[in-house]
Amino acid sequence: MSHLIVHGGTPLSGRIIPSANKNAVLPILCATLLTKQPVRLRGVPEITDVKKIVEVFRKLGSKVELDFKTGILDVHHADTHFDPNVDRLPEEMRSSIMLVPGLMARFGAARIEDDVKGCTLGAREIDPHVEVFERFGAQVERLPDGLILRVHRPLTANAHWTDYASVTTTENFVLCAALADGVSTLTNAASEPHVQEFCNFMSLLGAKIEGHGTSKLKITGVQDLGGADYTFTEDFHEIVTFLALGAITGGNVQVKNGAPEMFPLLDRTFAKFGVQIVHEDGWSRCVVDGPLKVKEPFTRNILQKVEAAPWPYVPVDLLPIFVALGVKAEGSVMFWNKVYDGAMGWTSELAKFGAHAFLSDPHRMITFGGKPLSPAEVESPYIIRVAIALLMVAASIPGKSVIKNATPIRRAHPNFVEHIGELGARMEWVEGD
Known part of the structure; x- marks a missing residue:
């Protein structure tokens, strides 16, 4: 303690x-999993959750170089691997659920741990996220210690209207839609400053996003995303x-x-x-x-x-x-x-x-x-x-x-x-x- x-x-x-804003840094880190091109991030803060995600990347075979003194992180997911029966996502960290879209898009499978959580703010359901993953084609299997999601690639574009304007659900939708086949729309999207920053980064990678900063997003899926050199606000x-x-x-x-x-x-x-x-x-x-x-x-x-x-x-x-x-x-x-x-x-x-x-x-x-x-x-x-x-x-x-x-x-x-x-x-x- x-x-x-x-x-x-x-x-x-x-x-x-x-x-930098933790709530922008973490989804942007997770978004790098969608591209096989090198990404450089500047202004990365030395916080616990960043260290956990970086450690996951290293365990999955990604190349990561991180210097907290300069705040520069270089990540390259060209040789990344994932086995849902063996590999685990970070526990006790809400943002680990945003690794799921990248894993599904890259490897056709992902998993969610039962204890994916963050601050003790009360009930924080994962149902809205599971619903998003299912809408993009995921088949969900319940295990004693979590869920395994399997999907045929590419993901399937769709139109969705959320129950409430959830930040993480919005980001997960965008992450799924970026490489999905077709045009996806999200109504009642979150529009917080960190969501806008996340969408700006996704656009820098080559994602086609319209309407960020508003409650309705339109994302046209692309075949591949590229690299980027990005500085956090x-x-x-x-x-x-x-x-x-x-x-x-x-x-x-x-x-x-x-x-x-x-x-x-x-x-x-x-x-x-x-x-x-x-x-x-x-x-x-x-x-x-x-x-x-x-x-x-x-x-x-x-x-x-x-x-x-x-x-x-x-x-x-x-x-x-x-x-x-x-x-x-x-x-x-x-x-x-x-x-x-x-x-x-x-x-x-x-x-x-x-x-x-x-x-x-x-x-x-x-x-x-x-x-x-x-x-x-x-x-x-x-x-x-x-x-x-x-x-x-x-x-x-x-x-x-x-x-x-x-x-x-x-x-x-x-x-x-x-x-x-x-x-x-x-x-x-x-x-x-």
């Missing part, structure tokens, strides 16, 4: 460059997190941001807590005039609220970051997670700081902010941004706090603690029970 010791109370200030999750760290500690943090056009709703959400975000010359910064204070709605007798759902709503992954601001800001806010049913049950950990947060139901939480807070020892659930939200609260309180089981941070953010140390934070990892 990895725990974080946080010596809080220091305003964080300075400039910082975010890493900054992770908007990290951008928001660093800005929020500046705001909650009363500091002045500037973050490199090459896509401010993605931020209008996020800027307005910050404003609900008295934080102004300014975008200038490729950088974003937070401006706070005095203590954080919740902006009162014009409509009387209702709470200020932050609703999180698939893009273009506020992303659910960022909801805990704003919960941390809600705990600190004077006033009350309702937070509504419209996707996951297990992502809000950490109010008891906030209470250890002296915060007042009430869980209305599995999807909604109310914070009554501005209460006196004190250092505490808290335990993070296995949810990346919740661990960071607890870190944020601790950083805003003078004194020593402990975030137990903070390991999820390392799944998404390489050298996160070291980076915020550059802003003046005093934090260190402690390994052990």
Whole structure:
């Protein structure tokens, strides 16, 4: 286990460059399996899930060269092999399910482990993915420890309308459709920034995709995909997190941001807590005039609220970051997670700081902010941004706090603690029970 010791109370200030978005890096890594041509990726972060996928590639015979110091990864799948009866995909990693389309397209077979999962966000079904694979021609066989999928190549193009705008399901559909025979369409597609980045990469390989960034995609299958040299963009999750760290500690943090056009709703959400975000010359910064204070709605007798759902709503992954601001800001806010049913049950950990947060139901939480807070020892659930939200609260309180089981941070953010140390934070990892 990895725990974080946080010596809080220091305003964080300075400039910082975010890493690449895990939610773009992982599907793009999986997409390289679709081509036999060499691919170079720049800006690859040193995170757990990247290491797991790279190890799978090596076990399957792919040529991989990776230097985390430069962030450059060279991968060539020309001599890759796969046997569904022997080879296994990474366990305890949700993104491993995106290796399935490449395996089916290349080898006519793939498998899904029973324990393919990610953060403990509640029920995360694989049925939408299995349905997509079946629509492209896969025959599914259930095993005691997972599923084997077999398909006659090429995959069969089809039209599909998803139950909800799932990011990973959208990416799996595109991965299948890229080499399928014919034209495929997906209605109710996800359109998050990382999905758009993924589609841009697929287009660079030679995939024919129309409509990315919208809720309807049209993909015309091609016979082969080519190689690419691609540089990842900054992770908007990290951008928001660093800005929020500046705001909650009363500091002045500037973050490199090459896509401010993605931020209008996020800027307005910050404003609900008295934080102004300014975008200038490729950088974003937070401006706070005095203590954080919740902006009162014009409509009387209702709470200020932050609703999180698939893009273009506020992303659910960022909801805990704003919960941390809600705990600190004077006033009350309702937070509504419209996707996951297990992502809000950490109010008891906030209470250890002296915060007042009430869980209305599995999807909604109310914070009554501005209460006196004190250092505490808290335990993070296995949810990346919740661990960071607890870190944020601790950083805003003078004194020593402990975030137990903070390991999820390392799944998404390489050298996160070291980076915020550059802003003046005093934090260190402690390994052990």
